[in-house]
Amino acid sequence: MFRLRRSTKALINRVGLVILLVLAFLQFRSFFSKKTEETPEETFSRLVLQEYKNSIGSNDINVFHFLIISYVAPSFGFFFSQLLGVQDSFEFKNFEKLLEASSKSTDITWNKSDYATFYENILKPLETDDSMKAILFVKNIPITYKQIKPLTSQQFLSKLTSLLPSVQKRFEVEADKFMQKADSSNSILIIHSQNSKEMDEAKELVVSLGKKYNILHNFHQINSDLPFANSKVYGKYSIPSIFFQKRFYSFPEFSDASKNGSLEPILSKIKRDLESKLELEFSKILTENKVILLLSSTASGSIHSYKVFENYKNHFGLSYKPVWVDDSNSKLIKSKLGKSDGDFPCIFINGDFFLDYDSFADQFAQGTLFESFEAKSLFNSEAVEQQVNRVKKELSELLKSNKYLITSTSDNHLAGYIKASISKADPSAAMSIYNADESAYDITIAKRALKPIDLEFPALFESGELVVMGETKIRSLLSSERLISLLKDVPIPKQHSKETLIDLIKSYKMIMFSKTYCPYCRGAKQLLDKHNLDYHVLEVNLEPNQMDIKHYLTEISGGHSSFPSIFIMQQSKGGLSDLMQLESSGELKSLVEKYDLVKK
Incomplete structure (x- = not known):
């Protein structure tokens, strides 16, 4: 069996260890290189910061945007494209809208810079979705369009506030003024943000305490979502808080203190002190x-x-x-x-x-x-006399310049009904309404100006002479339509008789007797107008003897007693439903052709 020498084994082990170390190093480097790789937004921000570091450093808020330039394409007669206009990008308009909303509650300002050239040459090749056509820097901290897109105006302002201590400071100074006012007046101040919870419960509690102890309350909204703020006078406090008697309470704390009675001695003392102060002030006003x-x-x-x-x-x-x-x-x-x-x-x-x-x-x-x-001698007698003389002259001129004068008061509605009734009977006559409580400043002055008449309101004068006065009497005359009968010089309107109605029917090929407020009459007019027919209309409700006319028309038509009442060539054709039947049967068309009823 083949065996390796001991020295060879050791060498192989060393080589393997080196390989493992190299692999581990490569893995380690790869891991950290991934962690530190920049996002496109971070690259944009870094490049803009490098390019415009001087302007960014000199302003708290800077917006860089890409101006969109529009051109008219070359056309016949033009060798070159023509400049159409320059407009801001959609992204910048959203930044501007949020900044303007924020400036309403703060005094922030911002600097706007066009970085179109830099964007086109450097940034655009790196971008994929055009979202960087505008970028905002608060101090040196970038805020991209993607970051502000989901934010409300209040959330955007809160973000600005957290990045700009000077804005937060202004909020705190403003809140301090409210606290000092609450402190000096022994009132309760609720300090909150737009998103503060439990506001309804806190408001209900404070209002109920105010009613019980005569203690005023106020609300102050801080345009920030930061959980804490600092008062130069009263120290650090959370948001929301209730400020009362130089102390800050959370909503639950204040609720508990009011329920367990720990606030009772303070509130009762404030109430007693306030009542004593008010009693002295009221007594002083009464005596002075x-x-x-x-x-x-x-x-x-x-x-x-x-x-x-x-x-x-x-x-x-x-x-x-x-x-x-x-x-x-x-x-x-x-x-x-x-x-x-x-x-x-x-x-x-x-x-x-x-x-x-x-x-x-x-x-x-x-x-x-x-x-x-x-x-009680509370008036100046000379001033009263001057006003009586003024009103006497004023009324004298009105009586001369108007055929009818109605003297009334501003809260009396009968004057309008009197005017409407007379206008119907004598439409061309000059007429005025004189409200004594407004024009004479008191009805007593108007009464004295019209002596020896013992004037009542309302009153009606015709040609300078009193016709009738008093609310009860005039109301009765109006309801019975007898007011006009008291007037001496009213034109007598022409009243239709059965004979004049027959003559009128003979005068026109087609005539409709109608009422202005009648929906069936409007429907009949629309049907005739649809066919462009020539017809005459008499509005019966505007005639002085409308009830008589209705009776006469019933006799003339042979029993048709409703409106509209339509006649074609002196023959009664009934009302709207009859007219619609004539149309659907084709008979209307035949009558139009036979008697030439189309408008010329």
Whole structure:
């Protein structure tokens, strides 16, 4: 048997070991070379960074983009292609849209550079999907189009914030202002991001505490998804947080503290202090002002009462103090009134409660509010007299320039019905509506201007003379259609008799008696128009004696009592259904040809 020498065995072992070591080294090198191999995006970023390092270093945010140049192809008469225009790439437009959205909540700016030549010569050969026609650098950190494509505006802003400490700092400074305001006013501040969870529960809790203890609350959204922020005044805090009494709570912490009673002493003390402060302020306002109008933004009558008082102030010399009541002091003032709700707006005179809004509105509508204020010497008598003279002159001119004048108030809808009724009977006559509460600032002024008439609203004047007044009387006249009968100089409209209707039917080859609002009449008109037929229409509902016309047409047609009522060559053809039957049977076509009914 063949045997190897010991020395030969040793040599073979050494050679095998060397081979194993070489193979291991090659495998090791291959492994790490794969790990360090650049992606196309990393190659792009590195090359752009090398080429434009000076401009990137001098700006926080840089966008490099490829401008697309469009040409018109050569054609007859042109030896060379013509430049059509230059436009940004789709990728850059998306970058720009996100940056502009971010700049609305921050003061970030960015630098835009065209790297078309560099892209064409160096980068394009390396790219496969054109996604690198734009690339963003924040400081020296690249952000590619593929990275921002799935992001929302808020997510993109959060990414910018995490890369730019200066932006984060601005957010924190802004949040500090809200905290200091909450601290000085003993209010509760909820600090959150757009994606903060449990916001509904936190809001509900804070609102309920506000109602119970008269404590205000506010919300501040930080445009960042970072989990923590730092207050220069109050220290580090998590996002979201509730800030109250110089302390930050997580949502669960604040909820637990409110439930276990640990916040009760603080909240009760704030409530007592606030009530004492408000009571002093309210007492001071009562003693320093003769007339006070308490208003609330949540009370529907506040704007109306404020407008009335401003008119009283500007035109009659009323001196008063408007006070807008918020949620924090409304309960205290209501306790002063001895009522629980429905009190605002309300009036205090000489420190005592005078009227709530319901009573105020009633008295203003009747004119007694003006008289009460005048009796208490709250108006300037000369200013009142000036307004009476002004309105007297104004009404005198309106009575002269209008055949009909309706004096009313802005909340009375009868004036519109009166005008519509008269317009139908006398359409060419000049007519105006005068709302006394707006034009005269109070109906009392208009009443005094029209003395010796003891004016009621609404009132109708014809040719300068009073015809009728008072809501009940006018409403009755309108409902019974007897208002026009009171007028002296109304043109008498022509009324159709049976004879005039027969003459009218004889005057036209085809005539339709219709009503403007009738769907069957519209259908009949569409059918006749489809065949381009020449026909006359009388809209019966616009005639003064429409009920009489209907009765006459029933007799003339031999029993057809509905609308439309169609006559062809003085023969009744019924309504829409009859007309459709004539069309389907071919008889309509025969009548058209026989009597030449087509429009010329």
